[in-house]
Structures are given as C-alpha cells and as structure tokens.
Amino acid sequence: MFPLVLVLAAVAGGTVLGAAALASARWPYRSPGAAILLWQALGLSWGLAAVGALAALGAVPGRHGVAGGALSGAATAIRSAALGFGTPTLMAAARLAVLAASAALFALLVWVLLAASAAVLVARRRHRILLSLLAHGDPKVPGALVVDHPAAAAYCVPGLRSRIVISAGTLDLLDSAELAAVLAHERAHLRARHDLVLLPFSALGRAFPRARLACQAHVTVALLVEMLADDRALRHRPARELATALLRVGASCAGLAPAGALAAGGTADAEVAARVARLLTPQARLPLHVQALVCCTAALLVAVPVTLLLFSF
C-alpha cells in the first residue's frame, strides 16, 4: 500500500499548490464557470486524497482499493489487539492510530459541511419570517420585496422559497433600468443555486479562519459566482446599467461597516471595481479548447483519488 500512500499524498499536496496558484490567477475572470468547476474539483480531490492517504497508510493490500483495505486493516488490527497474537501489538496500535486519524478527518469535513448547512437554513428561516412581517411589494421592482430602510441593500435569500429583497434606499438610489439589472443579477443567483456552490467553501473558510488558503478559496469563489451572475444578467440587460448599479450601490455601502469587521472578514475592496472593469471592458472568454482542458483537469482531479480508493491494481 505504500506507493498508494505516496500517490495520494502527492495529489493532496498538488491540490493545495494548485489552489494557491488558482487563487492568484487572472484567467478565471474570463471564464468564471470553468474556474468554479476547477475550484470544486480541487476541494473535493484534496479531501478525498488527504483522507485516503491516511487510510492507505493503515490499509492492508486487498481487492477493494484503499477503502476496502483500510476496513480490513482496522478489522485485523482490532482482532490481533483483542486476541494478543498475529501481528505485533505495536504494529496494530500504529495501524489503528492512522486509520482513526483518517476517519476523524473525514468526520470533521462532513461535520463542518453539515453544521454550516444547518446554520444557513436557520438564518434563512429567521430572515424569511421577518420579511413576511415587514417587507412589501413595489411596482418598481416586480417580483421583489421592499424593506423600508434608507441604506442601500439588494440581495437574495436562496432556497426552495427564495426571495429577492431591495431596500427603500436602493429604490431611491437606482433608476428603473439599473433596478432591472439588479433583479436580473439576483434572479441568476437564485435560478442557478449559486448558494449551493458557495456553501462548502464558506463552511471551510469559517471553520478554519486561520487557514489562509481556505479563506482565500472562499473569497475567490464568492467573487467568481458574482461574475457568473453578472454574465447571466448581461443576457437580458446592457452592461452599462449593471455597472452603474454596482458602482452606486458599492459606493453607498461605504462607512457602514466598522473597520475591524472589514479586516476580519476579508475585505471586499477591489471586488466591485474588478466586476465593473469586467463589464465595461469585456475580455474574450477562454477559447473552447482551453475551457475543455480545464474541465478535463477537473474530472481527472476527482477521478484519481476516487479510483485509488475504490479499485485495486
């Protein structure tokens, strides 16, 4: 099983290096969809390879890949520890320790994801109840809810019963064309369930705030998701309306947040500017063959650890 340990560890390390490179790359702005797919593949591949490398360290060779080998390895070790014969007890203890570490890492990742999903559902539920008590419709923004507050806010509450919310401040700030652009942007988020794309990255980033790469991944994917929604909105509205809407809402949001909160949350500075620049001076999308290459890389990243975990050679 030792070569497998090396391969899986190399994949886990490679995904980390890849993620660091992708976080500072500029090509994702040209094809945010393909880049998001690559981010997802990097995350999934890293998790599988890291859990798998530990499992392979404690696995016995068998017909059912690393996963099967790890299970029979655990069974052998427990049996020999319980009966006091067979493989030396120290060996069995070491094997159990790495297998336990592998199981713990897997459980931790699953737990982080489940806990974040639960927190999101609770927060959205509370938000929807408050909206049902306070918000009202307005003919200027058909299909959206209006909250009477002077600050400029425009957002959506994703979910099965999704909502688009515009504050009274935004209604005053934007003209009707800009409002239509904002609605198109938010509808794109809701229709494509971008929140589900973002959830695992946000969960990891918040669970490990000290892990710079996890936070970077979250910030980067969040920006790419916004760009994706911008692109979808452009199918229905001119770029200029969306750009001026972004500039007005962005500029009016300043000064609301305390400086400390900005620094802690990872600043959004330059994000709005980057989106506007992209809208006003659009760059060509990546050529089709390059996009295909990105997708193949993503598929390969996931296929390698999955194959090693499930099949033997």
Add this chain to the structure above:
Amino acid sequence: MTPVNRLGELERAIMDVLWDSTEPLTVRQVGLRLTNRDLAHTTVMTVLDRLAKKGFARRQRDGRAWRYQAAANREAYVTELMLHALDQTGDRSAALASFARRVSDSEAEVLRRALESIGELPRD
C-alpha cells in the same frame, strides 16, 4: 390564497396592530383594530399565541385576560434584517447573497470617480 399564505398575512396584520399600539392589547382589542373585523375571536387568539411562541409578541396576565404587546418595535426588526443583509457581523454568511458587498471608504471614493468617468454624476 393557500392556508399558509393566509396565516402569514394574518400574522403580519396582527403585528401591525401591536406595533401601532402604545399599550398592551387584549385579544378582543386586537380583533377590533384589525381591518378585517370578521375574524373569529379564536382565530385572533391562535395567531397571537403563535406570535408569542415565535418570540415576536409578549403576553402578560391582566385579570382573567391576556394582554399582548410586540416584543420589539418595528424598527428593531428592520435593523436586524438590514444588519444581516449588509453582512456587518464581519463574516460572509452563506445564507444571503448580496448584490455588492460593503467596501472601505477609500474604495468607495474610487468607485465614485469611476462612476463620474462613465459620464453620470452620482445622485446624492
């Protein structure tokens, strides 16, 4: 209208009554202040009870009747909504998706200049 929607509308109408009142109200008083006066006493009582359970209304004994009042005023709930929406807690919650995230003052200045260079003055 579906029953769920109707219940939502009722909760909202009754909260409006509680918010507009300066003093705690009995179920009967709430019923009288509703625009739709045809509601059964028990319906109003049920909705008030639900609102109390959800934490939006508070109730206290007054003789043989309960008196209800809003747990917090309307502005407090609007503020809660907006704080959540503007993401001022410092972490980027995945619960909502904002059109444009909050920016620093220097960044806002850059945005304002960009807006002017597009040829439109910001309407303040």
